[in-house]
Amino acid sequence: MGIPSRALLSALVLLSAASCKTLSDFPDQFSDLLDQDPAQDPTVRIEGPGGTELGVSTDYGVVFLGRTAQSGVVDIIAWFGDGPSFEFGVVEPVGPGLFTSETEILLPTVAMTFEKPAAGQEVIVRGRKGSQPWFEVGEVTHDPRVDGFVLKAEGTLLELGDGQIGAGVYIGDPGRERLLGLVSGRLRLRGSEGWREYITVVGPETLWRLVTYRRNLTRQHRWVYREDIL
Numbered sequence: 001m002g003i004p005s006r007a008l009l010s011a012l013v014l015l016s017a018a019s020c021k022t023l024s025d026f027p028d029q030f031s032d033l034l035d036q037d038p039a040q041d042p043t044v045r046i047e048g049p050g051g052t053e054l055g056v057s058t059d060y061g062v063v064f065l066g067r068t069a070q071s072g073v074v075d076i077i078a079w080f081g082d083g084p085s086f087e088f089g090v091v092e093p094v095g096p097g098l099f100t101s102e103t104e105i106l107l108p109t110v111a112m113t114f115e116k117p118a119a120g121q122e123v124i125v126r127g128r129k130g131s132q133p134w135f136e137v138g139e140v141t142h143d144p145r146v147d148g149f150v151l152k153a154e155g156t157l158l159e160l161g162d163g164q165i166g167a168g169v170y171i172g173d174p175g176r177e178r179l180l181g182l183v184s185g186r187l188r189l190r191g192s193e194g195w196r197e198y199i200t201v202v203g204p205e206t207l208w209r210l211v212t213y214r215r216n217l218t219r220q221h222r223w224v225y226r227e228d229i230l
Contacts, residue, residue: 040108040175041079041108041128041133042056042057042058042107042108042109042110042168042179043055043056043057043079043126043127043128043133043167043168044056044057044062044064044076044077044078044107045076045077045128046062046064046068046069046074046075046076046101046166047068047074047075047076047077048068048069048072048074048075048091049068049069049072050067050068050069051067051068051162051163052068052163053065053067053068053163053165053166054127054128054163054164054165054166054167054168054182054183055076055166055182056110056166056168056179056182057078057107057108057109057110058109058110058111058112058179058210059109059110059111059112060100060112060210060211060213060214061100061101061102061210061214062076062089062100062101062102062103062107063094063098063099063100063182063207063210064099064100064101064166064182065097065098065099065165065166065182065184065202066091066093066097066098066099067165067166069091069099070091070093070099071091071093072090072091073088073089073090073091074088074089074091074101075087075088076088076089076101076103078103078107078108079108079128079131079133080108083131084131085105087103087104087105087107088103089101089102089103090102092213094209094210094213095206095209095213097184097202097206098202098206098207098209098210100210100213100214110168110170110177110178110179111178111179112178112179112180112204112207112210112211113171113172113178113179113180113204114204114207114208115171115180115204116149116204117140117149117171117180117203118140119140119141119142119149120139120140120141121139121140121171122137122138122139122140123137123138123139123140123151123169123170123171123180124136124137124138124169124170124171124177125137125138125151125157125167125168125169125170125183125199126167126168126169126170126177127160127164127166127167127168127183129163129164134156136155136156136157137155138151138152138157138169138199139151139152139154141198143189143196143198145189146187146189146198146200147205148201148203148205148206149181149201149203150187150198150199150200150201151169151198151199151201152198152199153186153197153198153199157199158186158197160183160186160199164183165183165184165185166182166183166184167182167183168181168182168183169181169182169183169201169203179207180201180203180204181201181202181203181204181207182201182202182207183199183200183201184200184201184202185199185200186198186199186200187199187200
């Protein structure tokens, strides 16, 4: 997601330090997700020198935005059916504003998609507040001043705190979701019709770098099987 400066009248990227609702707050809207196996949740929490952010475990490794760490070692917390697993990994830069890492164990993963979403398409935004998963339906929109796509800033998406940077944006049915992007912040633009707010997303136009990066690696990762995660 980029903003051409010649077209930008006024912009402010921010995330308000407020609480978001969890999955149990929407039992009817997310009934399929409530029944989903907790061990299938690809959301991870990254803890680095700069604080906490979210990431997503994909077929090509854990991907995150590097707001809390861009080098060195970070703690990676993943959730299985019996609770959290505290791991660590070395930060590897993939490209501008995109980073990856791997743990010694195999984490729950999700496939990625590189399809360009259409305006009006519904997506699922998925993250974790503490140990509680949360979900929200978002709507894709486009603005000629913004490269890529954004989401309409409405509902509980307006309540995302700083620790929810990196929440996953998905398309597809529960259990068959594909990762479309990562939440990167909130954007406020002013035009002839007044102010508009969007949820910004690092999308397929950037995430493809992770696939290329992993394919270019010469080493083969060997997973460790531990009794505590069997």
